[in-house]
Amino acid sequence: MAMSRQAKVILDVLRSVTSHPTADEVYEMAREAMPRISLGTVYRNLEAMSESGLVLKIYVSGTQKRFDGNPKPHYHIRCGVCGRVDDIDLDLLVDLDRTAQEATGYDVLSHSVEFVGVCPRCRNQEGVNAAPGKSYTSRNPKDDK
Amino acid sequence: MAMSRQAKVILDVLRSVTSHPTADEVYEMAREAMPRISLGTVYRNLEAMSESGLVLKIYVSGTQKRFDGNPKPHYHIRCGVCGRVDDIDLDLLVDLDRTAQEATGYDVLSHSVEFVGVCPRCRNQEGVNAAPGKSYTSRNPKDDK
DNA sequence: TTACTTGCAAATCGTTTGCGATATA
DNA sequence: TATATCGCAAACGATTTGCAAGTAA
Numbered sequence: 001m002a003m004s005r006q007a008k009v010i011l012d013v014l015r016s017v018t019s020h021p022t023a024d025e026v027y028e029m030a031r032e033a034m035p036r037i038s039l040g041t042v043y044r045n046l047e048a049m050s051e052s053g054l055v056l057k058i059y060v061s062g063t064q065k066r067f068d069g070n071p072k073p074h075y076h077i078r079c080g081v082c083g084r085v086d087d088i089d090l091d092l093l094v095d096l097d098r099t100a101q102e103a104t105g106y107d108v109l110s111h112s113v114e115f116v117g118v119c120p121r122c123r124n125q126e127g128v129n130a131a132p133g134k135s136y137t138s139r140n141p142k143d144d145k
Numbered sequence: 146m147a148m149s150r151q152a153k154v155i156l157d158v159l160r161s162v163t164s165h166p167t168a169d170e171v172y173e174m175a176r177e178a179m180p181r182i183s184l185g186t187v188y189r190n191l192e193a194m195s196e197s198g199l200v201l202k203i204y205v206s207g208t209q210k211r212f213d214g215n216p217k218p219h220y221h222i223r224c225g226v227c228g229r230v231d232d233i234d235l236d237l238l239v240d241l242d243r244t245a246q247e248a249t250g251y252d253v254l255s256h257s258v259e260f261v262g263v264c265p266r267c268r269n270q271e272g273v274n275a276a277p278g279k280s281y282t283s284r285n286p287k288d289d290k
Numbered sequence: 291t292t293a294c295t296t297g298c299a300a301a302t303c304g305t306t307t308g309c310g311a312t313a314t315a
Numbered sequence: 316t317a318t319a320t321c322g323c324a325a326a327c328g329a330t331t332t333g334c335a336a337g338t339a340a
Contacts, residue, residue, distance in 0.1 A: 002339080004295060023330080038297045043330065045295095061204040063305085064329065077249055088249055093238075097260065104222055104233055106262035112206075113258050115242065117251035147314080149320060168305080183322045188305065190320095208330085209304065 009033050010045045014055055014069035020076070020085040022064040060085055060114055075112070079119035088115065152190045154178050159191075159200055159214035165221070165230040167209040205230055205259055220257070224264035233260065 003011070013029045014021070021029070027042045046067050050057040056068040060078050066085055077088045093113070101108040148156070158174045159166070166174070172187045191212050195202035201213040205223050211230055222233045238258070246253040 004338085006296070036297075040298075040331080041296060044332095047331090059204065059206040075245075077245060077251055077253070079251065080254065086249065086251075088245055090244060090248055096258075099235060100220075100222060100233055100260045101262070103235055104231065104260075104262075105265045106222055106224065106231075106260070107268055108222070108260050108262040109225065110262075111258055111260040113241075113256055115245045115249075115251070115253050115256040117246070117249075117253040117255075120250045123252055147319095149313085151321075181322075185306080185323075186321060189307095192306090 004045075006030075006034065006037055006041050007045045007049070009037065010042060011049065011054065011069070014046075014067055017069070018087065020058060020060075020066040020068050022066055026067060058085070058112075061116070073110070075115070077115040077117060079122055080116050081118055081122035084119060086119070149190075151175075151179065151182055151186050152194070154182065155187060155190045156194065156199065156214070159212055162214070163232065165203060165205075165211040165213050165232075167211055171212060203230070203257075206261070218255070220260070222260040222262060224267055225261050226263055226267035229264060231264070 009030050010026060013026055013033070017029075019025075023043050023046055024039065026046065027037070027039050030037050030042060046055065046057070049055045050067065053071055056071050058066050058068050058076060060066060060076060062083065068087075070087070073092060075088045075090055075092075076085050078085045090113075093111070096111055097108040100106070100111065154175050155171060158171055158178070162174075164170075168188050168191055169184065171191065172182070172184050175182050175187060191200065191202070194200045195212065198216055201216050203211050203213050203221060205211060205221060207228070213232075215232065218237060220233045220235055220237075221230050223230045235258075238256070241256055242253045245251070245256065
């Protein structure tokens with residue numbers, strides 16, 4: 001039942017941000033509270049927490065997994081320029097699973113929706129700056145490919 | 146303009162299947178037609194083809210990218226047991242991008258939908274076999290995690 | 291003690307890349 | 316002969332894992 005000190009820090013970090021950090025972004029943030037925590041521990045705990053449903057592991061386009069401190073189902077939108085991922089407040093498409101079930105013969109359990117676009121900050125930079133999105137939180141240019 | 150022999154083989158392979166193979170599944174299949182083709186070549190060509198829009202690079206949950214010989218927009222469904230990914234024939238939710246745009250302030254460009262469920266083959270195996278999905282095409286159990 | 295969990299480092303996995311060789315225009 | 320693409324192997328980045336030490340009941 002008891003949560004290790006490390007696990008507590010990791011969960012706190014994840015709940016304190018609205019972004020959807022990658023494992024090593026969580027690691028960097030956790031290090032501020034606990035400098036000797038290891039990256040392996042962060043991975044292990046994030047994995048365990050997502051397995052137990054405490055947090056969400058999200059697979060948006062790109063190379064790195066991201067984690068979401070809000071385990072309630074919701075959709076995501078990703079900025080194709082800077083890579084940040086935000087929650088999007090849309091009603092869940094509740095009929096969709098049934099429709100999909102009829103179309104495929106699968107037992108459909110769930111679905112996810114990911115939008116791709118350009119976030120307000122990047123839109124305002126475009127054409128002005130040769131290196132768009134530089135220094136934004138949660139940025140991960142590699143993800144654009 | 147001309148396509149290399151290797152590129153042709155890779156594209157043929159991808160168009161000959163309805164599954165959505167990973168790069169090394171494409172590699173294995175391509176090797177049957179061209180035994181000395183290299184994995185690097187497969188990656189390079191898949192990347193180039195997806196950049197030019199000839200094929201689709203899809204990022205479904207899991208560690209590996211998958212490729213789709215059908216570049217027309219459509220949604221996907223993944224079996225959580227065996228990992229196979231199928232196309233799903235649903236009307237595109239054309240209004241969704243606009244709704245998302247209003248909800249977020251992003252310039253929304255596109256969206257993708259991924260369903261997760263249990264495919265008919267795996268459903269029929271469940272409870273019967275201790276190793277569900279074993280030996281199915283396009284299976285990738287690592288992706289389930 | 292006993293059962294976890296950690297920090298660290300090495301291992302693994304998917305993917306990318308440098309380079310000399312090969313093929314194609 | 317010039318240009319593009321290849322095969323191969325080494326490099327890379329993200330994640331996982333083995334293990335000895337640390338922690339808490």
